[in-house]
Amino acid sequence: MPEITLQCCCGKVQGKTANLSPSTGTRLVCCCRDCQSFAGYIDQEKTVLDQYGGTDILQMPVSQLKILQGIEQIACVRLSEKGMYRWYTKCCNTPIGNTMGAGGAFVGVVHNFMDNQATRDDDFGKSRGHIQTTFARQKIPLDLRGPIFKIIASSLFKLILWKLKGYNKPSVFFDDTGKPITEPKILSQED
Secondary structure (H helix, E strand, O other): OOOEEOOOOOOOOOOEOOOOOOOOOOEEEEOOHHHHHHHHHHOOHHHHOOOOOOEEEEEEEEEHHEEEEEEEEEEEOOOOOOOOEEEEOOHHHHHHHOOOOOOEEEEEEEEHOOOOOOHHHHHHHOOOOOOOOOOOOOOOOOOHHHHHHHHHHHHHHHHHHHHOOOOOOOOOOOOOOEEEOOOEEHHHHHO
16 A cells, blocks of 8 residues: 655655555545635645635545654644634645544545645545535536545545544544644634
8 A cells, every 4th residue: 555755845844644545545626615715725726726626635544644744834724613623834835634623533635735646546546526516616527526425425434434443543633632733723704
């Protein structure tokens, strides 16, 4: 199974994944308003979003993501008090990924943080499709839309399985008490 190098744009934050294959993760493109807002907040819309406003994400067990260098450069934002934790680097605003709370078993790693652009389809398989297409910036062709029910069912099955297998720990984003490694900024409407 491939080990993928993780790196921010400037190289200050580096890490790796382990034990990944097309069957262990779920690769999809999310067009939700929150993913678009996050890309805008960190001023990375041009590098993160595709022409439809989607973000290429790999959902994987959070315990299989390791940060080897630059953990002090990691920042976090939440779009609301109960929103997802959206992790990025302070040094160059590279998006890292999205998590639920401390007990969540997955991280949705954003494509910009993975150093495998040339081999991504081989490493993880092709994207299962665009989801949350209601918020797309333009009409998405039918061949790019995924079978929504199948994607959601597969993702939920994996999330439950990962939780039962204990893949929610350790997490580089939360300490042993469940506290985030950095205080998340809760965005206001103005942000």
